Amino acid sequence: MADFLINTVGLPEWLAWTITAFVAAALILNVIAGGALVFIWAERKIAARIQDRLGPTRTGGRFGWLQSLADGIKLLAKEDLMPEGADGMLFRLAPYISFCASFCAFIALPFAFDFVGQRLNVGVFFVVAVLGLEVFGVILAGYASASKWSLFGAMREAAQVVSYEVPLGMCVVVPVMLAGSMDLVTIAEKQAGWMTNWYLFHDPFTFVIFWVYVTCAVASVNRAPFDLAEAESELVAGFHTEYSGLRWSFFFMAEYGSMFLVSALAAVLFMGGWNGPIPVATLVGLSEGTGDTANYFVRLIGCGNLLLKATLGVLLMMWVRWTLPRLRIDQVMTTCLKYCTPIAAAMFAGAMLWQLAFPGGVVRGLSRPAGEIREGWLEGPGGLSPGRREPVPHVGAVGAMESQEVVQVVP
Amino acid sequence: MSLLATGLPFAAVPLVAGLLSSPVGVAHYLVVGAILFTAGVVCMALKRNALGVLMGIELVLNGANVNFVAFSSPYLRGEGAASLGLDGQIIALFVILLAAAEAAVALAITLNFYNNHATVDIDRAEDLKG
Amino acid sequence: MMTTVLASVVPVAAVNWHSVLFLLFAAVACACAVAVVLADNVVRMAFYLVLSLASTAGLFFLAGAEFVGAMQLMIYVGGTLVLLVFGVMLTAQAPFVAIKTSPSDRVLAGMVGAALLAVLLQAAFRVEPWRRPATAAVAAPAATPIGMALLGVRADEPAAGVPAAAVRSGYLLPFEIVSIHLLVVLVGAAYLARAKRRRTPRAIDVAASSVGPVVTARQAARSSASALVPGGGR
Numbered sequence: 001m002a003d004f005l006i007n008t009v010g011l012p013e014w015l016a017w018t019i020t021a022f023v024a025a026a027l028i029l030n031v032i033a034g035g036a037l038v039f040i041w042a043e044r045k046i047a048a049r050i051q052d053r054l055g056p057t058r059t060g061g062r063f064g065w066l067q068s069l070a071d072g073i074k075l076l077a078k079e080d081l082m083p084e085g086a087d088g089m090l091f092r093l094a095p096y097i098s099f100c101a102s103f104c105a106f107i108a109l110p111f112a113f114d115f116v117g118q119r120l121n122v123g124v125f126f127v128v129a130v131l132g133l134e135v136f137g138v139i140l141a142g143y144a145s146a147s148k149w150s151l152f153g154a155m156r157e158a159a160q161v162v163s164y165e166v167p168l169g170m171c172v173v174v175p176v177m178l179a180g181s182m183d184l185v186t187i188a189e190k191q192a193g194w195m196t197n198w199y200l201f202h203d204p205f206t207f208v209i210f211w212v213y214v215t216c217a218v219a220s221v222n223r224a225p226f227d228l229a230e231a232e233s234e235l236v237a238g239f240h241t242e243y244s245g246l247r248w249s250f251f252f253m254a255e256y257g258s259m260f261l262v263s264a265l266a267a268v269l270f271m272g273g274w275n276g277p278i279p280v281a282t283l284v285g286l287s288e289g290t291g292d293t294a295n296y297f298v299r300l301i302g303c304g305n306l307l308l309k310a311t312l313g314v315l316l317m318m319w320v321r322w323t324l325p326r327l328r329i330d331q332v333m334t335t336c337l338k339y340c341t342p343i344a345a346a347m348f349a350g351a352m353l354w355q356l357a358f359p360g361g362v363v364r365g366l367s368r369p370a371g372e373i374r375e376g377w378l379e380g381p382g383g384l385s386p387g388r389r390e391p392v393p394h395v396g397a398v399g400a401m402e403s404q405e406v407v408q409v410v411p
Numbered sequence: 412m413s414l415l416a417t418g419l420p421f422a423a424v425p426l427v428a429g430l431l432s433s434p435v436g437v438a439h440y441l442v443v444g445a446i447l448f449t450a451g452v453v454c455m456a457l458k459r460n461a462l463g464v465l466m467g468i469e470l471v472l473n474g475a476n477v478n479f480v481a482f483s484s485p486y487l488r489g490e491g492a493a494s495l496g497l498d499g500q501i502i503a504l505f506v507i508l509l510a511a512a513e514a515a516v517a518l519a520i521t522l523n524f525y526n527n528h529a530t531v532d533i534d535r536a537e538d539l540k541g
Numbered sequence: 542m543m544t545t546v547l548a549s550v551v552p553v554a555a556v557n558w559h560s561v562l563f564l565l566f567a568a569v570a571c572a573c574a575v576a577v578v579l580a581d582n583v584v585r586m587a588f589y590l591v592l593s594l595a596s597t598a599g600l601f602f603l604a605g606a607e608f609v610g611a612m613q614l615m616i617y618v619g620g621t622l623v624l625l626v627f628g629v630m631l632t633a634q635a636p637f638v639a640i641k642t643s644p645s646d647r648v649l650a651g652m653v654g655a656a657l658l659a660v661l662l663q664a665a666f667r668v669e670p671w672r673r674p675a676t677a678a679v680a681a682p683a684a685t686p687i688g689m690a691l692l693g694v695r696a697d698e699p700a701a702g703v704p705a706a707a708v709r710s711g712y713l714l715p716f717e718i719v720s721i722h723l724l725v726v727l728v729g730a731a732y733l734a735r736a737k738r739r740r741t742p743r744a745i746d747v748a749a750s751s752v753g754p755v756v757t758a759r760q761a762a763r764s765s766a767s768a769l770v771p772g773g774g775r
Contacts, residue, residue, distance in 0.1 A: 017558070090588060125611040132619030136591055139626055143584055143633075151630070158627040165620065435563045435603075441665035443567045443600065445658060447593070450574035453654035457647065459640040460583050462629050466590050469621070470574055473597055476613075484604035497690050501712055503601075503609045504687070507616050508719050512726040514621045518628045519733035531632045532640055 024117050028106045036256040040068040043318050050322040078245035085146035086242065094144060095243065095250035098137025102257035105130040109264055110185045112274040112302035123184035124172055127265055131220065134258060135161045138222070138229055138239045141251070145242040153238030156329050157222070157229035163333045164219040164226075167340035171213035174206060174351050175199045175269040184265075188273025195277035200270040203358070205350035210270045212344050214316070217262035219336060221255060224321040228329055256314075263313025264306060271309050274302030440481030448474030461521045461531045465514065472510045479503040559603065566599035581641065584633060587626050594618050608687050691716045 041056070044067060048055030060066025082091055108123040110116035120126050135157055142154020178199055179187040191197045199206050219226040230238030240251050267273060327335065451470030458464050481487055483499025525531050573593035580586045595618050601610030691712050 087582070087584065090585065093588075120607060122607045122611045125608070125615065129611050129615035129619055132615060132623075133591075133595070135619075135623060136588075136626075139623070139630075140584075140588060143630060155627070155630055158623055158630070161623050162620075162627075169615075435560050438665050439563065439567070440600070440604065442662060443570060443597075445661035445665055446571045447574045447597070448661065449654050449658040450571075450578050452657060453650045454578045456653065457578065457642050457650045458586075459642055462583055462625065462632065463586055463640075465625065466577055466586055469590060469617075469625075470577065470593070473594055473617075476609075477597060477600060480601050480604050480606045480609055484606060486603075486605040497686055500606050500609050500687055501690055503606070504612055504691075505715065505719055507609075507612055508723060511616050511621045512723050514624055515730040516726055516733070518624055519730035521628060522631065522734045525632050 028103065028117060031106065031260070032103060032253055032257040035260050036253045037068040037072070039256050039259070039314055039318075040071065040252070041065065042315065043321075044068075046315070046318045047322045050319070072249065075245055075249045080245040080247065081242070083146050083242045087144040087146070090140045090144035091242075092247070094137045094141035095247040095254070096137075097140065098134050098254035099250045099257070101130055101133040101137065102254040102261065104133075105261050106257070108184060109261065110188060110268065110273065111264075111306050112299040113185065113189070115299055115303055116185060119183065119185055122182045124176055124182045124187070124265075124269070127184070127261070128169065128172055131258060131261060132161065132165060134254060137251070137254065141243065142229075142239040145239070147242050149235045149237070149241045150239050153229040153231070153235050153241070156231075157239065159329060160219060160222075160226065160228060160332055160336075163336035164216045164340075167212060167336055167344045168216035168220060170341065170344035170348055171209050171216060172265075172269065174209050174348055177348075177352065178202060178206070178355060184268050184273075188268045188275065191272040192275045195272065197275075198270065198272040203351060203354040205347040205354060206270065209344060209347040209351070210266070212340050212347065213266060213270070214313075215340055216336065217266060218317055218320060219332065221258045221262055221317070223255075223259065223317050225324040225327050226332055227321075227326060228332060231326060233326075259314050259317055260310055263317070264310035266313055267306055267309035274299070274306045276301070276305045435487060437481050437484075437487045440477055440484075440487060444474045444477035444481065446474070447471075447477060450474075459532050459534050461517075461524065461533045461536075464533060465517050465521070468513070468517075469510060472506055476503045476506050479506070563600065563603050566596045566603065569593070569596040570600065583629050583640075584626075587622065587629050590625075591618060591622050594622065 041064070045055040045063070047053075056064025056067035058064060059070050082088065105127045107117040108120045108126045110119070110123075138157045139154045142150040142152075142157065145151075175187055176182050179190045181187060181190075191199060195201065200210050201207065222229050228238075230240060232238070235241070240248055243251065447470050451467045451472075451474060454467030454470060455464050456467075458467060479499040479502050481499075483497065483503075521531060524536060528535060570593050573589040573596070576589040577586050577593065580589060594613065598610045598613040598618065601607070601613060
């Protein structure tokens with residue numbers, strides 16, 4: 001897009017880059033905010049259905065479509081209260097820290113082949129790391145509110161973070177190992193083709209570890225049954241007891257943003273990212289390289305794929321939330337440290353051995369030939385042989401995909 | 412006061428302008444590392460809260476890390492400057508890992524101290540004084 | 542006004558965005574580091590430290606050390622500092638939130654700090670090649686060589702004067718030593734920080750023999766967790 005602005009519109013370079021950056025930021029912001037609106041509505045409807053109720057039915061038509069918008073307007077109009085003994089600066093900043101962490105993690109998330117804020121070679125790592133910063137907002141909010149309920153929520157959150165980060169990291173390592181790269185774009189690209197190429201179905205170990213990942217992901221976004229930080233039946237509302245109005249809604253946006261993010265990450269790591277279960281686009285002859293418009297179309301479909309998968313993940317989390325009871329804090333720690341961590345470690349070793357035994361995948365006919373799964377770093381740019389800089393073509397099972405190499409050159 | 416408020420930015424203009432238009436070198440990073448390091452040392456010396464001292468240590472380690480990364484980075488290397496290459500980044504990684512270990516132990520000691528003495532003021536830790 | 546003056550001095554096209562981002566991150570890192578020193582409230586100190594370390598991670602990204610930057614965010618900021626904040630909260634009772642230092646100590650520490658800073662800055666600017674800005678355009682950074690080096694295979698060219706055997710061995714041994722060290726340290730820390738209380742009978746035994754109320758015994762047994770449950774001493 002920057003190239004287009006520079007070459008076609010004739011804007012100066014700096015302006016073009018700035019505009020591009022703002023457009024990208026606005027798009028990501030829309031995913032979070034728009035997603036939150038839709039998901040809050042969906043959550044209300046799903047919760048209602050699970051509890052045999054109707055949910056919102058009046059606002060904005062038959063299904064209460066506009067309920068979250070109405071809620072948003074109500075929140076905007078609410079008075080912004082701050083408790084008397086609160087630490088003013090931290091109290092005001094905390095929601096924005098949460099939101100910023102959630103937002104920043106989206107930077108490295110690829111929505112489709114080229115639809116990524118900034119392609120990082122440590123993408124997975126970056127996303128998980130930045131997502132981990134969200135807890136600071138929660139902890140600071142809990143402390144700064146000068147309320148016992150909030151402080152309890154914050155303490156529980158801190159204890160919970162230390163527990164789930166370990167197995168979460170281990171789960172994430174498995175697809176990284178299979179793909180031979182931490183770049184999210186590369187990882188998704190390696191799963192192109194039929195859905196048997198997804199790492200979810202790569203071997204039994206990855207299938208198990210996917211569910212471990214789901215458990216840890218639910219813990220990482222503070223959703224029931226791991227919502228100890230805001231346990232509303234014990235701690236009033238936990239860390240956001242004292243918040244109201246816009247700041248409170250920022251916490252909510254951060255929560256729904258991270259829900260979407262961990263689901264999208266699961267989609268990229270285990271479910272082929274933007275590659276659909278059936279490679280429709282390549283079957284009908286559309287592929288990367290057919291032409292600019294076709295490219296764009298394919299990527300748009302891919303983007304839809306990813307959004308669909310991520311939404312399914314979010315819906316799964318809602319289902320879980322309204323089905324399972326909340327765990328106690330020691331049960332959370334037991335779940336994460338005593339069960340998830342050893343399982344993840346064992347599955348990691350298993351996946352490693354499986355990769356050693358069947359380097360070409362199990363279903364030969366549908367997977368790509370073994371020769372294609374050679375380690376890309378040996379000859380990739382920035383890999384072992386310096387000096388080689390031309391893009392390495394990754395030939396997919398069905399269609400040829402040219403991998404575009406993003407070479408950053410610092411001026 | 413008003414003269415200071417308006418004069419200072421004007422005095423800073425050429426400096427900032429020079430920084431903005433020229434690429435960053437190793438020395439820039441070294442300055443940041445030096446400031447972090449000094450802040451950490453002063454923090455260690457000044458704080459009476461045991462956790463404050465711990466934070467000072469983190470700052471010192473971080474300042475050292477900035478230097479390691481700066482020396483190893485191919486982006487910052489000027490003509491004729493020696494480089495740490497990969498070693499710098501790996502040492503930085505080890506520093507981060509060991510800082511985690513150090514923080515865990517220091518925190519455990521602090522909590523133990525707090526349990527036994529009901530304070531975190533390190534000036535009160537004088538049981539071993541002869 | 543500042544910006545207009547700046548714009549007149551530097552043509553916008555000449556602005557080096559890498560430098561701008563560097564200045565941004567560097568300013569936040571340094572300002573927050575100084576704020577850690579100046580703040581009295583221990584929770585705020587922790588908050589400033591988080592900001593400082595996070596922007597240092599940004600500096601690492603700008604220097605092309607993306608893996609180190611992500612590691613810094615994950616382990617340092619996401620792990621170590623959470624632990625630290627946890628410790629702060631466990632001990633942050635009113636008298637300890639802000640322990641004041643005497644003014645004379647402050648002056649002394651300020652002088653020492655200023656002297657140290659002067660020495661370091663002079664050292665930073667003394668070596669001439671360090672002041673020269675980067676010239677070469679290099680390939681995009683990759684994390685693989687670091688991983689390979691940790692596993693014992695060096696991918697980059699060794700520095701001059703290093704024996705070949707040392708290069709070939711890479712960092713496998715230090716890596717293993719650090720891993721074991723971490724394990725030992727964590728076990729030791731857990732041992733050190735354990736709650737020293739008389740071992741109470743487990744809740745299930747109590748329930749079986751129906752001696753005493755279950756709730757109390759269970760909460761006493763889970764002493765580490767009971768701090769996190771409201772009304773833990775109930």
